[in-house]
Amino acid sequence: MNIGILLFDDVEVLDFCGPFEVFSVAAGLGAGSGGESPCTVFTLAERAGLVRAAGGLKVQPDYTIDDHPPIDLLLVPGGWGTRREVDNPRLIDWIRAQDAQTTLTTSVCTGAFLLGRAGLLEGNRVTTHWGSIDMALHLVARWQGEDLAHQTARQMEYTPAAER
Numbered sequence: 001m002n003i004g005i006l007l008f009d010d011v012e013v014l015d016f017c018g019p020f021e022v023f024s025v026a027a028g029l030g031a032g033s034g035g036e037s038p039c040t041v042f043t044l045a046e047r048a049g050l051v052r053a054a055g056g057l058k059v060q061p062d063y064t065i066d067d068h069p070p071i072d073l074l075l076v077p078g079g080w081g082t083r084r085e086v087d088n089p090r091l092i093d094w095i096r097a098q099d100a101q102t103t104l105t106t107s108v109c110t111g112a113f114l115l116g117r118a119g120l121l122e123g124n125r126v127t128t129h130w131g132s133i134d135m136a137l138h139l140v141a142r143w144q145g146e147d148l149a150h151q152t153a154r155q156m157e158y159t160p161a162a163e164r
Contacts, residue, residue: 001039001103001143004071006111007051007061008091010081015108016043016053019075022136026152030144038144044068046091054079065094073139074102078109086117096120108135134160 003023005016023041031037045051045061053059063069076095085091096118099105107115115121137160141149153160 001072002069003039003041003073003075004063004068004098005041005043005075005077006095007043007045007053007059007077008079008081008085009052010079010084011051011053011077012079012109013053013055013057015077015079015111016075018133019077019108019136021156022133022140022152025155026140026144026148029151029155030148038148039073040069042068046088046094065091070101071098072103074098074105075136076105076107076111076114078107078111078113082110082113086113092118104139106135106139133158 005020007016020041020043023039027037027039027041030039042062043059044063044065046065048061048064050058050060074095092114095105095114099118099120105115105120112121112126116126137149137153137158140152
């Protein structure tokens with residue numbers, strides 16, 4: 001499974017780093033238990049070059065929206081940059097086109113604004129929430145089983161909200 005995490009200027013760090021950590025830890029644990037890695041995680045942005053995340057963190061995406069591998073799960077994080085990107089027709093059209101090809105398109109927090117602008121939320125109940133890490137663990141459990149999700153949380157020394 002290829003997991004693509006979209007980046008853009010002013011993206012919230014936790015919104016993409018939290019899920020990135022969950023998916024990459026799960027991939028390592030899955031491969032470490034004698035099996036094949038359950039996923040490949042990568043980042044991508046509209047253009048090549050550094051992305052300046054919230055707080056000034058500079059991040060170098062792996063790909064652009066023009067040269068990435070096929071995406072099975074697209075994650076659109078939130079942050080102040082969503083308020084600008086919601087009016088970026090090139091990016092919104094790309095998200096819409098990816099949704100037609102992905103197994104799942106998901107968002108964290110205000111990333112839902114971009115999915116909404118792409119018309120992907122119409123007729124659905126949606127919410128935004130700070131629990132991005134728990135959402136990523138839920139997806140690991142959904143695709144690879146509860147055992148790997150629990151191992152991932154334990155490896156990260158993270159207690160999911162449901163267990164607190």
